[in-house]
């Protein structure tokens with residue numbers, strides 16, 4: 001595995017590759033969720049590039065940029081064991097210059113849910129993903145459904161900017177109790193980790209209701225909020241179609257149920273595609 005810290009080193013390393021390239025961008029502190037993306041990309045491509053970059057422009061003022069878990073040594077080992085060809089670990093100065101040209105999230109879909117609660121987050125996210133997709137020159141790039149709105153916006157960016165890459169959505173990976181894996185779960189105490197299960201439990205409750213024929217969004221949300229009482233505070237429970245437009249009634253095959261809540265230090269998100 002070649003570890004590249006600069007653009008020049010990345011370009012040099014890419015010269016050693018021939019055939020299709022799969023790409024998995026991450027912010028590191030790798031867990032099984034990342035690993036499932038890496039393994040899928042490994043299977044579906046001749047070569048595999050992974051990036052680890054904690055992108056400052058997608059963190060808002062007061063968010064956990066400085067505290068964000070960094071585990072470079074362990075991450076390098078994981079990538080080596082996963083047969084990654086190139087691990088790209090740039091510095092902030094490598095990725096950004098002063099007075100940058102910026103792209104922005106779309107005015108509607110980019111400013112509901114996560115975009116409403118974290119204004120500016122998606123601008124920074126799209127900025128870095130555009131750069132990384134261009135640098136990797138990947139044929140296929142892998143993103144988790146865990147960040148459903150992020151996935152939708154990246155797919156839209158690739159479409160709107162006629163970018164020559166396939167965006168591959170990957171399933172959410174959970175621990176054995178149902179908690180969606182996240183690098184931020186390391187902030188949770190044991191007691192909080194138990195309470196954090198209310199997010200996935202609320203989604204399970206929603207599944208049960210839908211399976212029993214209940215499609216009314218108001219009723220489903222009400223029941224979910226009951227389950228979510230274990231969280232310290234709930235930021236949103238939302239039921240939208242795949243275009244991120246609010247629904248009154250669940251549309252089977254075209255619905256995402258999303259939840260964001262605080263439990264202890266971290267703000268957690270989870271979702272379910274129906």
Ligand code: AMP
Pocket residue numbers: 025026027028033034036037142143144145146147170171172173174180181182183
């Ligand atoms: P991050 O390092 O949090 O920026 O995540 C990098 C990629 O891994 C993103 O595409 C995430 O959606 C994806 N990811 C993170 N957690 C999970 C998970 N539990 N299951 C599936 N994909 C995930």
